[in-house]
Amino acid sequence: MSTIGFIGIGNMGLPMSANLAKAGYAVRAYDVVPENAKRGEGAGCVATGSIAEACNGAEAVISIVPEGDHVRAVYLDEGGVLDSAAPDTLLIDMSTIDLATVHAVQGAARERGFEMLDAPVSRGTKGAREGTLVIIAGATDDGFARAGPYFDVLGADIFHTGPPGAGCATKICNNMMMGINFLCASEGLTLARRVGLDVDKFFEIVSKSSGANWPLVGYGMMPGMVEGCPAENDYRPGFSAAMMRKDLRLSQQAAQANGASTPLGAQAHALFALYCEAGYGELDVSSIVRFIGGGLSE
Numbered sequence: 001m002s003t004i005g006f007i008g009i010g011n012m013g014l015p016m017s018a019n020l021a022k023a024g025y026a027v028r029a030y031d032v033v034p035e036n037a038k039r040g041e042g043a044g045c046v047a048t049g050s051i052a053e054a055c056n057g058a059e060a061v062i063s064i065v066p067e068g069d070h071v072r073a074v075y076l077d078e079g080g081v082l083d084s085a086a087p088d089t090l091l092i093d094m095s096t097i098d099l100a101t102v103h104a105v106q107g108a109a110r111e112r113g114f115e116m117l118d119a120p121v122s123r124g125t126k127g128a129r130e131g132t133l134v135i136i137a138g139a140t141d142d143g144f145a146r147a148g149p150y151f152d153v154l155g156a157d158i159f160h161t162g163p164p165g166a167g168c169a170t171k172i173c174n175n176m177m178m179g180i181n182f183l184c185a186s187e188g189l190t191l192a193r194r195v196g197l198d199v200d201k202f203f204e205i206v207s208k209s210s211g212a213n214w215p216l217v218g219y220g221m222m223p224g225m226v227e228g229c230p231a232e233n234d235y236r237p238g239f240s241a242a243m244m245r246k247d248l249r250l251s252q253q254a255a256q257a258n259g260a261s262t263p264l265g266a267q268a269h270a271l272f273a274l275y276c277e278a279g280y281g282e283l284d285v286s287s288i289v290r291f292i293g294g295g296l297s298e
Helices: 013-022 034-042 051-055 068-076 099-111 124-130 141-154 166-194 199-207 214-219 241-258 263-280 285-290
Strands: 003-007 026-030 060-063 090-093 115-118 133-138 155-162
Touching (some): 003 051, 013 026, 013 034, 013 141, 026 034, 026 051, 060 068, 060 141, 068 090, 068 099, 090 099, 090 141, 099 115, 099 166, 115 141, 124 133, 133 141, 166 214, 166 241, 166 263, 166 285, 214 285, 241 263, 241 285, 263 285
Parallel strands (some): 003 026, 003 060, 060 090, 133 155
């Protein structure tokens, strides 16, 4: 099996790199926080102390980091991936970031002769652990084919959504809808409780009815709704409210840049920003249900 450099051993990167190691790849793990890279050793990876070391001998480099600035640093800084990887290395960034950064980093990679994909993911840490992620790739046909063996380990639903850049564009639109749907589910549950309904029975009914959406049915907003959901673990992420705020910000940047009207996306961004600024950004995104209608103490 070939060697993979994996950069970003966080909540998503750790189980993803672990699955690649279990599949027989030699995974060289790097994270800016050394303790995170060390966690990778327990998952079958080899911890490295630099990006250059992670890229050494790698046929592919996969990264998943929080923000566009981090992606720029990983790839463009001195000693970064473009300086360190062999010319024929496949580069796969699986972060959800702004489109300006996607185009800038991919353009720099292309000038250096690299094939680079943007391939953000969905289904959160549960999907990362189970190898059932949705992978949304923007790539050339050749790049997508080369990435196929890695994607088959990491995901269950894999899409070639268009040329390089289209993956992140698709994910930004998707996550704007997800953020709105978290608020939709929160408002419905809050209203049901306030009018005296049995919330568990309400959940059962709505799950089979036209008000259903993925945050409610597939993710779970309150304890007991979906087995193993963050609500059953004191809303530990998971996918944090701060990350949801970030993705909604990206959607509004894209909307403004392209003249699109997204009033619900703008409102969702404003509410998640308010929630995070109140000190709850590190909780799971589903914890927003406690904020809607002033229910934080309930």
